Amino acid sequence: MSDGDPASPGVSGEPRERPPDSPVVTTTVRLLVPFVVTFGLYTMFHGTSSVGGGFQGGVVVAAGVIAIAFAFGLDRTGGWLRPGALVVLPAAGVLGFAFVAGGPLVLGAAFLDLSAYPVAKAVVFGVEAVELCIGATVATTVVLLFRSLGGG
Amino acid sequence: MSDAVVVLVALPVVAATVPPVVSRRVDGVGWPVAAAAATAQTALATWVGWRVLADGPLRTVVAGLPAVLGIELAVDRLSAAFVVLVAVAGLWGLAYTRRGGPRSAPGASLYLLLLAGLTGICVVRDVFTLYVFLEIAGLAAYALVALGDGRDAAPAALRYLLVGTVGASLYLLGVGYLYVATGALNMGVLADRLATVGYDDRLVLAAFVLVAVGLGVKIALFPVHTWKPDAYQAAPPGITAVLAALVSTVAAYALVRVVLAAFTGAFLAANPRLVAGLRAAAVLSIVAGALLALPQRRVRRLLAYSSVSQFGIAVAGLALGTRLGVLGGVVHLLGHAVMKAGAFAAAGTIEAGYDARTVDEFADAAAHQPVASAALATLVLGLVGIPPLVGFFGKWYVALSAVRTGAWATAAAVLLSTALSLAYFARLLQRLYLERREGRPTPAPVSTGMVASGVLAALAALGLGLASAELIAALRPAIEGVPP
Amino acid sequence: MTSPLVAALLVLLLVAAGTVVWLRDPLSTVVAFGVYSLGMAMLWAVFRAPDVGMTEAAVGAGVTTALFLVAVVRTGAADPGDTQSRSRAVWRSRAVWRSRPDWRSIAVVGGLVAALLWTVPALPAVGTSAVPPSQQVGPAYVERASALGVDNVVTAVLVAFRGFDTFGEVVVVYAAGVAVLLVFDGEVVG
Amino acid sequence: MLDVLATAGPGVGLATAGPGVGLATAGPGVGLATAGPVEALADRAAYLVAVVLVGLGLHVVVADRNLLRKVVGLNLFQTGIFLVFVAAAARTGGRSPLVVGPDGGPYADPLPQVLVLTAIVVGVSVSALAAALVVRIDAEQGTVLADELDAGQREVTERE
Numbered sequence: 001m002s003d004g005d006p007a008s009p010g011v012s013g014e015p016r017e018r019p020p021d022s023p024v025v026t027t028t029v030r031l032l033v034p035f036v037v038t039f040g041l042y043t044m045f046h047g048t049s050s051v052g053g054g055f056q057g058g059v060v061v062a063a064g065v066i067a068i069a070f071a072f073g074l075d076r077t078g079g080w081l082r083p084g085a086l087v088v089l090p091a092a093g094v095l096g097f098a099f100v101a102g103g104p105l106v107l108g109a110a111f112l113d114l115s116a117y118p119v120a121k122a123v124v125f126g127v128e129a130v131e132l133c134i135g136a137t138v139a140t141t142v143v144l145l146f147r148s149l150g151g152g
Numbered sequence: 153m154s155d156a157v158v159v160l161v162a163l164p165v166v167a168a169t170v171p172p173v174v175s176r177r178v179d180g181v182g183w184p185v186a187a188a189a190a191t192a193q194t195a196l197a198t199w200v201g202w203r204v205l206a207d208g209p210l211r212t213v214v215a216g217l218p219a220v221l222g223i224e225l226a227v228d229r230l231s232a233a234f235v236v237l238v239a240v241a242g243l244w245g246l247a248y249t250r251r252g253g254p255r256s257a258p259g260a261s262l263y264l265l266l267l268a269g270l271t272g273i274c275v276v277r278d279v280f281t282l283y284v285f286l287e288i289a290g291l292a293a294y295a296l297v298a299l300g301d302g303r304d305a306a307p308a309a310l311r312y313l314l315v316g317t318v319g320a321s322l323y324l325l326g327v328g329y330l331y332v333a334t335g336a337l338n339m340g341v342l343a344d345r346l347a348t349v350g351y352d353d354r355l356v357l358a359a360f361v362l363v364a365v366g367l368g369v370k371i372a373l374f375p376v377h378t379w380k381p382d383a384y385q386a387a388p389p390g391i392t393a394v395l396a397a398l399v400s401t402v403a404a405y406a407l408v409r410v411v412l413a414a415f416t417g418a419f420l421a422a423n424p425r426l427v428a429g430l431r432a433a434a435v436l437s438i439v440a441g442a443l444l445a446l447p448q449r450r451v452r453r454l455l456a457y458s459s460v461s462q463f464g465i466a467v468a469g470l471a472l473g474t475r476l477g478v479l480g481g482v483v484h485l486l487g488h489a490v491m492k493a494g495a496f497a498a499a500g501t502i503e504a505g506y507d508a509r510t511v512d513e514f515a516d517a518a519a520h521q522p523v524a525s526a527a528l529a530t531l532v533l534g535l536v537g538i539p540p541l542v543g544f545f546g547k548w549y550v551a552l553s554a555v556r557t558g559a560w561a562t563a564a565a566v567l568l569s570t571a572l573s574l575a576y577f578a579r580l581l582q583r584l585y586l587e588r589r590e591g592r593p594t595p596a597p598v599s600t601g602m603v604a605s606g607v608l609a610a611l612a613a614l615g616l617g618l619a620s621a622e623l624i625a626a627l628r629p630a631i632e633g634v635p636p
Numbered sequence: 637m638t639s640p641l642v643a644a645l646l647v648l649l650l651v652a653a654g655t656v657v658w659l660r661d662p663l664s665t666v667v668a669f670g671v672y673s674l675g676m677a678m679l680w681a682v683f684r685a686p687d688v689g690m691t692e693a694a695v696g697a698g699v700t701t702a703l704f705l706v707a708v709v710r711t712g713a714a715d716p717g718d719t720q721s722r723s724r725a726v727w728r729s730r731a732v733w734r735s736r737p738d739w740r741s742i743a744v745v746g747g748l749v750a751a752l753l754w755t756v757p758a759l760p761a762v763g764t765s766a767v768p769p770s771q772q773v774g775p776a777y778v779e780r781a782s783a784l785g786v787d788n789v790v791t792a793v794l795v796a797f798r799g800f801d802t803f804g805e806v807v808v809v810y811a812a813g814v815a816v817l818l819v820f821d822g823e824v825v826g
Numbered sequence: 827m828l829d830v831l832a833t834a835g836p837g838v839g840l841a842t843a844g845p846g847v848g849l850a851t852a853g854p855g856v857g858l859a860t861a862g863p864v865e866a867l868a869d870r871a872a873y874l875v876a877v878v879l880v881g882l883g884l885h886v887v888v889a890d891r892n893l894l895r896k897v898v899g900l901n902l903f904q905t906g907i908f909l910v911f912v913a914a915a916a917r918t919g920g921r922s923p924l925v926v927g928p929d930g931g932p933y934a935d936p937l938p939q940v941l942v943l944t945a946i947v948v949g950v951s952v953s954a955l956a957a958a959l960v961v962r963i964d965a966e967q968g969t970v971l972a973d974e975l976d977a978g979q980r981e982v983t984e985r986e
Contacts, residue, residue, distance in 0.1 A: 047791045048785075048786045048787065048788055048791050049786075049787045049788060050788060050924070051686040052690060052788075053788075053790075053791050053794065053795075055691055055694075055695065055947055056687070056690045056691050056694050056695075059691075059694040059698060062699070063698060084176070085176070087258070087813055087817060088172060088173050088176065090810045090813050091169035091170075091172050091173050091810065092169070092173070093810070094165065094166075094168075094807060094810045095166060095169045097803060097806050098162055098169075101799060101803060105155050105158070105159075109216060110155070110212060110213065110214060111162075111212070111214050112214050112796075112800065112803075113215045113216045114215070114796055121785055123784040123785070123796055124784070124785050124786055126795075126796070127786060127791060127792065130795045130802070131791070133806070137806050137809055137810055138806075138809055138947075140813075141809050141810065141812060141813035142699055144816070144817070145699075145812070145816055145954045145958075146702070146703070146706065148816045148820050149706045149710070149816065149954075149957060149958055149961060150706050150710075165803075165807055168807075168810075169810070172814065214799060214800040215797060215799060220773060220776075221773060221780070222797060223798055223800040223801065225800075256818070256821070258814045258815075258817045258821070259818055261811075262811065262815060265810075265814075268807065276800075280801060280941055280944075281798075281800055281801050281804065283945075284801050284805060284808070284944060285804055287808055287948045287951075288804055288807055288808050288811060290952075291811050291812060291951060291952055292811055292815070294955060294959075295814075295815030295818050295819060295955060298818070298819050298959060298962070299818065303966055303967060306819070306959050306966060307967075307975050309819075309959055310956060310959040310960065310963065313956050313959065314887055314896055314897070314956070317900055317904075318884065318887060318900070318903065321904050321907050324907055324945060325880075325907045325910065327941075328907065328910050328911050328914065328938070328941075331911075331937070331938065332759060332766055332767075333766060333767075334767065334771070335765075335767035335771045335772050335773060336771070336773070337937075345771065353758070354755055354758035355755060355758050355766075358751065358754070358755040361751070638868055638871045642871070646871055646872060646875045649875055649879065650875060650878060650879075653878075653879050653882050653883075653902055656882075656886070656898060656899075656902060657882050657885065657886055657899075660892075662892055662895060665894075665895050665898055666898065669901065672902070672905075673901075673905070676905050676908075676909065679909070679912075683872075683913060683915070683916040683934070684915075684916055684917070684920055684921060684922040684923075684933075684934035685915060685916075685939045686922050686924075687943060688908075688942050688943055688946070691943050691946050691947070692905070692908075695946055695950050696905065696949075696950065699950055699954075700901060700949075700950050700953050703953065703957045704894065704953075704957060706957070707894055707957040707958075707961050708894060710961045710964065711960060711961060711970050738888065738889040740888060741885050741888035744884065745885045745888065748880065748881065749881040752877040752880065753874075753877055756867075756874060756877060757866060757867075757870070759870055759873050759910075759914070761866070761869035761870060762869060762871070762872050762873070762913045762916055763869075763917060763918035763919075763920075764918060765917070765935070772935070773935075773937055774923075774935040774936055775933075777923075778923065778925060778930075781925060782925040782928075787924055787925045787926075789923035789924070789925060789933070789936040790939050790940055790943070792936075793936050793937060794943060798940060801940070801941075801944050804944075805944045805947050808947065808948050809947060809951055812951030812952070812955055815958075816954060816955060816958040819962055820958065820962065
C-alpha cells in the first residue's frame, strides 16, 4: 500500500504493525492450508472430469493463501505479496488464455477451436490448459483484492 | 480473413496485459503501450471497415461451431462504423491525455480494456456475450471515473457502478427470458424462433422491456440518467471526453443491434403499443434532458445533460421503426460522439488553463485561448444542429421520418430540444466571446495535444457533415427488416 | 409440486435475505449475506447445478463476504476494539430509517416486482422446459462434450463451445484486479 | 456437501429415495397457469422467491443510506436473477450435467448454468471494485452514509 504518493490520499495512514494472531489460529492455519490448497489445485486440474474448474479452484487456492497472509500478519509475507507484483500473474493468465485460444488461428482453424491442435485428445488438454490459466488469474487476483483492500 | 473480427477484440486485451508486466522494470510505460495499441487498433479497424465496404460482412463463429451452439461474431457496415469510431476515439483520447489522463500502468491497462469491451459489444451477435462485454466496458469506465483527483470522484464512480450494474442485470434477466422462451442466444436464431414463439408471448414482451430498460440505463435516458452528470463532472477531463464519446453511444448501438437483429422489424410492427412506449420514453428524455441542462452553471454538467437529450433523439429514431428513422438515429449517434468528445476536450482545455468550472468562469476565454474557444464554439453549434456540421443531419432525418410516420410528439420534441439547446449553449458562447473580464490571469500552459484534439474533433464534425450523404448511403443497406 | 427440500431451502433464502435487509449494522448484514449465499449454493446443488453451487459457495459466500468484512472493518471502526464508533454508525443509520418511507424506492421496486410477477405464470414449471426438445441445445452439448471426452459438460461448454464468454470473464477478473489497484494507488506513474 | 456435488445419480445424496425427488415431481409441464392457480404457483415457487429477492435487493440498493449495504443489496439483486436461470435449467428427474455413460438419462440444461457461472464471477469482480470504492470514500470523506455525502456535495455546489 503505497501511501507516499501525495496525489491520492494514503488510505491506511501509517502501515499497521499487527502482531500475528494467537497460536491457536496460526497452528490451525498451518495444519489446514496445505489441504485447502490441494483441494483447490485438484478442483482446478480436474475441471473436465468432475465438478469444478478454474474459477472455483482459483478461489479455493486464494482462500488458503489469504489465510496464511492474514494469520501470520501481512508484513511478514515479504515482497511477493505486494500488489504491484501480484498483478503480473493475472496478466500472464489472460495472456496464456489468449495464446491457447489463439493457437488454432495460426493453424488455420477458428479461434478457440481446440481440436485443431495436432495432439491426441487435444480438446481435453486444451480445456485443462485454459482452466489453469483461469485458475492462476482468479487465485492471484483474489489475493490481490484482499491485499489492496486489507491495507497494511 | 474473417478471423480479423476476433483479433479486433483480442488485440486491446493482449495489449492491456503488457503495461503492468513491463512497468515492473521500466517506468512510465503506460502511455506509450496504450498509444501503440490504439494505433494498431485504428489501423486494423479501418482495414476491416474497408473490407466490409468492399466485400460485405465478415462473420465467424468461435470454435467453428454452428451458430446455435457457439458464439457468433460479425462485422457488417453498421458494426464497422462503430468499431472504427471506438478505435479512432480511443487513439484521439490518448493524444488529449498525454498529460492529463491515465499515465500509470494500471490506468493504461484499464483504458485499453475499455476499448476492448466497447469493440466487443460492436462485433458480437450473441445476446449473453454482449452482457459480458457490457460489464468489461462498464467496469473499466467505473474505475476510470474514480481516477478523478477531486473528493467527488469515488462517490460518483460508486453511484455509476451501482446504477450501471442494476441496468446490466436487468438486461441479463431479459436475456434469461429470451433463452427460456426460445432456447437460443444467437441473434439470428432468436429472430427465427421468436417468430415461431409468437410476438405476443409474455416472456418475449417482458424480455424486450427488460433489454430496453437495461440498455436504457447504460444510455442514461431520463429518469435513469442521474449517474452521467456526476460521473462526467468528477472524471479527469481526458477520460470524460472518451467516456462521453463512446460508452453511451455503444450502448445505444447495442440497443439498435438487439432490436433489429434479434427482435426484428416484424416484432416492432406486431407490437405498436410497445414501440409507442419506447418512443414516449425517448421523447421524455429529449425534453427532460434539455430542460435540465438550462439551469446548469457548470460546463461539464451542462454538456452531460445535453447528452441525455441527444441520446433521446437517437433512441427515438430507432423507436420510429422506419429505415430512415433508424439511419437518422445511427448517424446522430456517430456525429454526436465526435462532437460531444470534442466539446468536452475543448472545455477541458479551457478548464485546465483557467481552472474554470462554471460557465461564468469561461468568460473572456476566447481572448487568451482563441483556438480552443473556436473549437468549442464550432462543436457547440454542431450540437445545436446548425448545418453543415454533422449534428444537423441526424436530427433532420429523425424529424423527417417522424413527420412522415405521423409521430408528431417526436418531431415536436426534436425541434423543442434544438431550440432549448440553442438557449443553453448561447449562454456559453456569450460568455466566451462577448464578455470582457479585466485582469484575466494569463492561462496556465496547456499541451498542444489538448488543444489539437478539440480542433481535430471540430474538423471531423465538419467533414462528417459534408460527407453525410455518403455516410447515409453506406449505412443504408445495413439496416434491413424495417419499412423504409 | 415443489419438493419439501427445495421448499425448505427457499424459505431459508427468504429468511436470510429478510435478515440482510432488516439488520442495520453493516457487520451483521455481511454475516447474514454469507448465510444467504450458502443457502443459495445449497439450493443450486439440489437443482442439479453442482458447478454453479460450488462457485456460489466459493465465490459468492467466500470471497464476496470476506471482502465485505474487510471493508466493514476498514470503514466501520478505526480498530475492532472501538465499539463506540461502530455503535454510533449503527445508531445514526437506524435513526433515520424508520422516519420517512422512501417514495423513490417504493415506485422503482414496486414497478419492477409487479412486472416480474406478471411474467412468472408464463415461465414453465420448475423442472420442465418451455422449449420443444427439437430446439433444445442441452442434449446437443451433452452429446458433443462426451464425444470430445470431456465428462463435465458445463466445463466443456464454458471453455470449448462458448469459450469467448469465458475469455471475456477472465478479462473482467483481470480488470477488477487492475481497477482496485488504480482506486487505491491512484496515478502512481510506472 | 461434497457428496451431493460429486454424485451423478439422481436421488443419491441429500434427497433420499425416489427419482430426482429434489425437484418438482409431478406437475404437468403446462404453459400458462392452466393447472389451477395454486398448483401452478407452487410449481414456480423458485421464480416467485427470485422475484422477491430481486425486489428486496433493489430496495436496499435504492433506499439504504449505508453505501456498503447498497453493495450487499446489489448482490442480493443479482443472485435473485441468477436463481431464475438455474431454476430454468433444472429438469425433473434429471441429473447434473456430468456425463456418466452413453445413456445417462435426462440431464439438467448445462447452458444456463454456464451463463450463471460467468455472471457470478462478473458480479464478484464488480462487487470487489465497489468495496474498494467504499473504503476509499470512507478514507477521503470519513463517512459511508449516502446522505452525508450528498450534503457535502451540495455544499460544494453552492460555494461555486
